[in-house]
Amino acid sequence: MKAMVLRKTVSLAENKSPLEPADLSVPVPQEKEILIKVSVCGVCHTELDEIEGRTPPSKFPVIPGHQIVGRVEGPGKNANRFKIGDRVGIAWIHSACGKCKYCRNGLENLCNEFKATGRDADGGYAEYTTVPEEYAYKIPDIFSDAEAAPLLCAGAIGFRSLRLANLKDGDNLGLTGFGASAHLVLKIVQHQYPNTKTFVFSRTESERTFAKNLGAVWAGGTEEETPAKLHAIIDTTPAWGPVVESLKNLEPGGRLVINAIRKEEADKDALLKLDYSGDLWMEKEIKSVANITRRDVEEFLRMAAEIPIRPEVQEYRLEEANKALIELKERKIRGAKVLRIGPFS
Numbered sequence: 441m442k443a444m445v446l447r448k449t450v451s452l453a454e455n456k457s458p459l460e461p462a463d464l465s466v467p468v469p470q471e472k473e474i475l476i477k478v479s480v481c482g483v484c485h486t487e488l489d490e491i492e493g494r495t496p497p498s499k500f501p502v503i504p505g506h507q508i509v510g511r512v513e514g515p516g517k518n519a520n521r522f523k524i525g526d527r528v529g530i531a532w533i534h535s536a537c538g539k540c541k542y543c544r545n546g547l548e549n550l551c552n553e554f555k556a557t558g559r560d561a562d563g564g565y566a567e568y569t570t571v572p573e574e575y576a577y578k579i580p581d582i583f584s585d586a587e588a589a590p591l592l593c594a595g596a597i598g599f600r601s602l603r604l605a606n607l608k609d610g611d612n613l614g615l616t617g618f619g620a621s622a623h624l625v626l627k628i629v630q631h632q633y634p635n636t637k638t639f640v641f642s643r644t645e646s647e648r649t650f651a652k653n654l655g656a657v658w659a660g661g662t663e664e665e666t667p668a669k670l671h672a673i674i675d676t677t678p679a680w681g682p683v684v685e686s687l688k689n690l691e692p693g694g695r696l697v698i699n700a701i702r703k704e705e706a707d708k709d710a711l712l713k714l715d716y717s718g719d720l721w722m723e724k725e726i727k728s729v730a731n732i733t734r735r736d737v738e739e740f741l742r743m744a745a746e747i748p749i750r751p752e753v754q755e756y757r758l759e760e761a762n763k764a765l766i767e768l769k770e771r772k773i774r775g776a777k778v779l780r781i782g783p784f785s
């Protein structure tokens with residue numbers, strides 16, 4: 441089968457083609473796994489973190505990609521949850537131990553044996569992939585394959601961030617950065633918390649305009665003061681500046697949720713500007729979001745179909761994976777990027 445593989449971590453500033461085309465044998469599904477013929481695979485910022493070593497793969501070579509939509513091609517031994525031909529999705533969570541205290545309490549995202557799709561197990565930048573059947577999701581009929589792919593990561597993790605933001609309807613919410621995940625969060629908020637006002641911090645005028653067009657009541661720079669205090673802020677930027685600068689806008693007891701698997705080191709100095717009395721005092725909190733659970737993916741897909749959320753997507757061929765990654769890094773084009781691999785739609 442055709443695949444794009446990562447053989448070692450590299451700097452994208454020096455190497456614009458980090459993935460290599462490869463011709464590999466089709467993987468064999470193990471017990472309780474299913475083999476999937478991949479239709480599309482989303483391209484995510486986390487792939488950049490894997491390639492540049494901020495969250496390095498645990499095996500090389502590895503096939504990246506964790507927003508996979510495809511059809512069940514064949515079950516492994518004792519796998520009976522899906523039929524051949526069923527359309528399924530795979531998300532960032534590839535598997536977890538199933539036994540530890542986190543797994544037993546629906547927090548498999550925190551499991552010590554958490555395996556990530558496309559980092560610790562081969563992912564979807566390939567014609568076929570395998571996954572434990574318990575970690576595959578039925579995709580609601582309303583979505584095309586390409587529309588469903590970004591929902592599996594940006595959407596589901598946005599949904600989890602919002603869950604952790606502890607919002608009630610009518611509470612003000614801030615979003616720092618307005619990329620794939622944040623713009624899906626705004627759509628969920630409008631559905632789940634219709635009286636909540638959303639304030640968007642962004643560096644670029646085009647993102648601010650986009651946010652206001654989608655219904656944000658205010659959009660400005662992170663250094664600016666919002667016209668009202670915020671109950672929660674969800675940070676989706678790769679930087680530290682927006683975290684420190686936006687904290688002053690939180691109300692007492694408010695919470696800032698960082699939705700990023702790793703922060704880049706470039707502006708770490710910004711942390712020295714943290715002002716305890718203005719930024720953290722009065723029981724303000726900072727919390728990270730780690731991975732996702734199966735429940736997040738399932739509930740989010742259901743809600744996305746109900747709203748419905750239809751992500752803007754731009755398609756690339758599998759062979760163009762490097763181009764898609766570089767364009768993502770350079771933030772060239774708005775909307776989600778997906779690789780078109782199979783013939784389905």
Ligand SMILES: [Zn+2]
Binds near residue numbers: 532594
């Ligand atoms: Zn992702």
Ligand SMILES: [Zn+2]
Binds near residue numbers: 553
């Ligand atoms: Zn576990």
